[in-house]
Amino acid sequence: MLDGVRSDLTSARDGAARETLLEVNNIEVIYNHVILVLKGVSLSVPQGGITALLGGNGAGKTTTLKAISNLLQSERGEVTKGTISYRGERVQDLDPAALVKRGVIQVMEGRHCFEHLTVEENLMTGAFTRRDGKAAVLRDLEMVYEYFPRLKERRKSQAGYTSGGEQQM
Numbered sequence: 001m002l003d004g005v006r007s008d009l010t011s012a013r014d015g016a017a018r019e020t021l022l023e024v025n026n027i028e029v030i031y032n033h034v035i036l037v038l039k040g041v042s043l044s045v046p047q048g049g050i051t052a053l054l055g056g057n058g059a060g061k062t063t064t065l066k067a068i069s070n071l072l073q074s075e076r077g078e079v080t081k082g083t084i085s086y087r088g089e090r091v092q093d094l095d096p097a098a099l100v101k102r103g104v105i106q107v108m109e110g111r112h113c114f115e116h117l118t119v120e121e122n123l124m125t126g127a128f129t130r131r132d133g134k135a136a137v138l139r140d141l142e143m144v145y146e147y148f149p150r151l152k153e154r155r156k157s158q159a160g161y162t163s164g165g166e167q168q169m
Contacts, residue, residue: 018047018049019047020044020047021046021047021048022045022068022085022104023044023084024042024043024083025083026040026083027082028081029041029072029077030077030078031076037063038060041064042082067084067092068084069099069105069106070099071096074116075116086099087102097128097129100128101128101129113159115158115159118156119162123144150169151169
């Protein structure tokens with residue numbers, strides 16, 4: 001569990017302070033309304049900077065990122081204290097699609113899927129910011145199914161229960 005972590009990463013280039021892009025201030029995260037998994041986590045990410053979040057297994061790195069991306073609800077988690085701001089705007093109450101439209105995007109490592117969503121819901125997450133209409137999205141979805149017929153068969157299955165190879169498709 002990350003407890004009381006503070007990382008001030010605002011740095012300077014040629015003596016000029018960088019604007020803060022992302023600010024996480026003293027957040028707490030609980031699961032199932034009772035299990036405290038993060039306490040007092042704070043970090044600051046400068047505009048144009050590179051930031052690393054390091055820690056051992058179970059330290060809370062993934063939970064911190066899910067809190068920033070507002071992806072905790074599908075796992076019965078919630079930020080109960082603190083604030084998360086992006087470009088000066090509090091964002092912890094925005095839905096994940098609204099965050100993506102603002103530029104907050106989480107790139108999953110490993111198998112690259114949201115395990116609690118269905119296969120089809122995972123494929124549709126990439127369409128949140130498209131503006132070319134539902135028909136174009138559905139046409140592209142059918143094209144994916146033509147290339148990967150197994151995904152069409154498994155489209156209503158929870159992605160976390162598909163094989164590693166299917167998840168990589």
